[in-house]
Amino acid sequence: MGKTPGLDTTKIFAPAVRERMAQAITDAGSNEVFFLGVLDEVGILEGVEVVARGSANAVPVFLERAEEGFHVLIHNHPGGDLTPSPADLSIASEAGARRLGFFIINNDATRVNRVVEPFPEKEEIAVESKEIDGVLGCDGLFGKVLPGFEERTGQLRMAHSVNRAINDGDVAVLEAGTGIGKSFAYLVPAILWAVKNRGRVVISTATIPLGEQLAHRDLPTLQRILGVDFKFALIQGRGNYACRRKAEQVSSEPEIFADDEEREGWIADILDRLAEAKTGTRQEMPGEVPEEIWNDFQSTSDQSLKARCPHYRECFYYEARRKAFGAHIVIVNHHLFFADLNLRKGRGDYESDLVIPGYQKVIFDEAHHLEDVASKHLGSEVSRRGMLQVLGRLLTPRKKRGRQGGRLPWLQSQLAKHHKGEVHELLGMKVIPRVHLVRKEVEQALQRLEVRLEDSRHLIDENGRDGSLMARLGEKKGFMPMTVVTPPLLDARDSLDGLKGLLQECFDLLEDDPFEPEVEYQAAIAELRSAKRSVIEQIGAIDFVKDASGAIQPWVELSSRPQKHLMLRAAPLKVDELLAEHLYRPLSTVIQTSATLRVGESWSFLADRLGWEQVERERLRQEEFDSPFDWPRQVLLGLPEDVPEPDRSGYDKKIHEIVLDSVRGARGRTFVLFTSHRSLKKCAETIRPALQAQGMPLLVQGEAPRTELLRQFVDSGRAVLLGNQSYWEGIDVPGAALSCVVIPRLPFKIPNHPLEQGRAEELESRGKSPFAHLALPRAVLGLRQGFGRLIRTIDDRGVVVIADTRIIKRPYGKRFLSSLPECRRVQADWDQVKTSIEGFFAIDNVEEMLP
Structure with missing residues (x-):
């Protein structure tokens, strides 16, 4: 392969800049020097800044610095051959993905190889309303490609609202009723804008499974339908990716890292799986890998060799980041987003690539979780487990075959070798x-x-x-x-x-x-x-x-x-000011959506908790988009009046009776959503024999992974699933497999948690009732989420039983009921409610018998 001589820089570098670079290289002993450059309006290099000095064949590169108003990365090859090395090409690819040029010069700066051309500055191009109609409208692409597609008014209205927020730089709060198809409503305008502007929109989801649903189902569907060339990437926290170099260390010296047979088995299984892994994430590994074992494999920023690593080009983590750099849509989860935001708020930098690539527009799905996630990442924790894990990673507490395990003994063996x-x-x-x-x-x-x-x-x-x-x-x-x-x-x-x-x-x-x-x-x-x-x-x-x-x-x-x-x-007791200062103000567009953002008709609860009140009035938009479901036809809501209040004598016995009766009426096909694990276990022990006698599988949270329990639930067609906390939301079981949801108790949070007590006192200091302005509205949103598990499509039918009589006997119960959809309600003693349930499901039985 011949040398690359490069181009003459006389007409493309300002003379003073050329002289400055040549002098800087001389002062560095003719070794490699890394510069950042600024171009004028016609593309001439008019200014440079020396960032790093290296050796004869390497120099540190700081891509994050490049986005502080610079246009091009520059370094010299002391030998005069301007052919890019493999490491150069990797960095050039990342530079290009960030819309940065990449130049290689000789030592006197008279020749240059423009490996990646700089990108011209561009003004944002708005997506027009007719483009949204052309995809989601009655005569749009969805109707032409998807059989049986019918325009959803709520979905189309929400898509237009998202589009306006992206075009105008708004903070938009959008409550999307169940069934409107909110994922497509925000993805379509986000994709169209990102493609037009060669930009990026970050989608943050509450959970990794929801992000995977977007990446593996919704976005591939849109690639097939839209007819535009767009890229997307799902990225997880760095610790979710395996490091090939660390895996190689473990494989070469297993006696240092495996101190018992169980650990040896895990290590062997992980190494086997990594040999054929596609993404190298923890989810690809066999089973639930224990934290202390995954630590020996996981990628970390401080152990990374970056471009110097022999595995850099096939690194799982950097491959995911390379895809993200060039992606129009980047999918993360809320925890990863706020880990990134925590770094950015300290630096005041929203353009550089930190935990996730730089962004100016973000859409939060399931935004009602943001306060808890933000509070966790803006706080800190000290624990016995955490401190001992840190020390255990450095040096395992036990020896095997006379050798100590851990990262420090491995380092010791390397130093002895050299x-x-x-x-x-x-x-x-x-x-x-x-x-x-x-x-x-x-x-x-x-x-x-x-x-x-x-x-x-x-x-x-x-x-x-x-x-x-x-x-x-x-x-x-x-x-x-x-x-x-x-x-x-x-x-x-x-x-x-x-x-x-x-x-x-x-x-x-x-x-x-x-x-x-x-x-x-x-x-x-x-x-x-x-x-x-x-x-x-x-x-x-x-x-x-x-x-x-x-x-x-x-x-x-x-x-x-x-x-x-x-x-x-x-x-922090409140995150409203932090979000206003470090999220809403610096970003050009912030969209928050969920099926549960209001309490009744009021936005005030989350407006206070998430700081919407601190957004400029002309920039904030709050809109709701109603569900397309026919609630009176599709849902029966049972409200038994003869149940003792929670924790009163006879309450548990009555709940178990209601669960069994509901399950019999629905022929299984039931979720029972608890607020405490103790109540869940007690119910499971009581009803298991009766369900076994009727051939109905009982699935209990904790007895298997959630994905496995849900698979068994759907496959069975007559199972009963008892769940707590995480089962109240984020679960989508369309069709007849889920036909009944029983809620024994309203989902009030435990008020004696220290953080809740502190939040209550903070509200009292502002003259507000902690119950009315925190406990109650949060419980209302939780109930709406649990209720929402039942109906997922316009063909679904089913029953919701709320067995907590406080909803009908206490004055605040109206707040719960007014927040639920207007469905058919039966409020009476349990025997009468049970009869109504049996009659509701009898219609299904008749329809099944008809030819």
């Missing part, structure tokens, strides 16, 4: 023994903390019935005093800080003593960087919790069942 005596000695003589000592000191500190908490139980307002403890931290009456937890926490912090110092010393020594091959040296550096960072993160979490005050609520949890658990957390 005769790095000073660092090897420091690692073996000080660092590894120090990890042993730190584990012991941390465990002792946590034990002292447990004793102090037990001795101080009398100071807090409430204790758990099973001996558990959960309390807010602070100096107010009824709180666990911060002085109880601070001394042991500081002891653990001091111990970790000493380990951090030794790891830093090791890192500094190794940084000053490189070795060949370069890739093995960089791997060693990455291991020390990762070890140091993991310890620093634990120290930071301790500081965040112990210093929390004001709008940040700290609390402690202690329990011994089902296993020992000690955790201290701190989280």
